[in-house]
Amino acid sequence: MYYNRQDIKRILVSEEELAGICDRLAAQMTEDYKDSEHELVFVIVLKGSIFFATDLIRRIPLHCGIEFMKVSSYGKSTQSSGFIAVQLDLKRDITDADVVIIEDIIDSGRTLQKLRDLLLHRGAHSVKCCTLLDKPDRRVVDLEAEYVGEIIPDVFVVGYGLDYDEKYRTLPYVGELDPTVYQN
Numbered sequence: 001m002y003y004n005r006q007d008i009k010r011i012l013v014s015e016e017e018l019a020g021i022c023d024r025l026a027a028q029m030t031e032d033y034k035d036s037e038h039e040l041v042f043v044i045v046l047k048g049s050i051f052f053a054t055d056l057i058r059r060i061p062l063h064c065g066i067e068f069m070k071v072s073s074y075g076k077s078t079q080s081s082g083f084i085a086v087q088l089d090l091k092r093d094i095t096d097a098d099v100v101i102i103e104d105i106i107d108s109g110r111t112l113q114k115l116r117d118l119l120l121h122r123g124a125h126s127v128k129c130c131t132l133l134d135k136p137d138r139r140v141v142d143l144e145a146e147y148v149g150e151i152i153p154d155v156f157v158v159g160y161g162l163d164y165d166e167k168y169r170t171l172p173y174v175g176e177l178d179p180t181v182y183q184n
């Protein structure tokens with residue numbers, strides 16, 4: 001079944017802008033980590049950040065590890081429950097590594113705060129956060145990402161990995177979902 005184009009109210013970040021964001025953040029990270037003595041490990045938070053992470057990491061010419069984690073998501077709701085469970089954990093030890101968590105979006109900030117604390121507790125040398133999108137208006141905890149693709153207003157967005165009820169992930173851009181889709 002095709003997507004209904006009318007479900008997307010407007011495009012917030014176009015394909016060209018997404019490529020520019022990846023170029024900028026990749027250059028910044030390459031500069032920041034090129035002289036590090038520690039192993040660089042990217043922790044990709046499934047599923048929303050998959051396209052962003054693959055586009056980003058391919059632009060970074062440094063030796064690095066790629067690992068995955070999955071934490072509980074919104075499901076059918078567009079509101080954070082405040083409860084975050086680790087559904088898929090790392091399969092390796094990250095002691096002494098420079099870890100960069102790659103997320104799709106920071107909303108309340110709870111997910112990233114919990115992940116950062118967990119990975120630091122496991123002995124990472126450093127843990128930084130990289131997010132494609134940031135909705136600072138919605139923050140309920142004190143959490144700032146070191147690498148931010150774009151700051152967006154408080155609207156529900158889909159595409160380029162982000163979903164609503166597992167739909168719209170594969171759109172090539174980030175768009176605002178028309179509220180009628182989830183308010184009915």
Ligand code: IMP
Nearest residue numbers: 080106107108109110111156157162163
């Ligand atoms: P937080 O813990 O409230 O910061 O929630 C972050 C997670 O909520 C993200 O990783 C997304 O999975 C989900 N999320 C928050 N806002 C949106 C949105 O606008 N569209 C799709 N998913 C979202």
Ligand code: MG
Nearest residue numbers: 046047048104
């Ligand atoms: Mg997510």
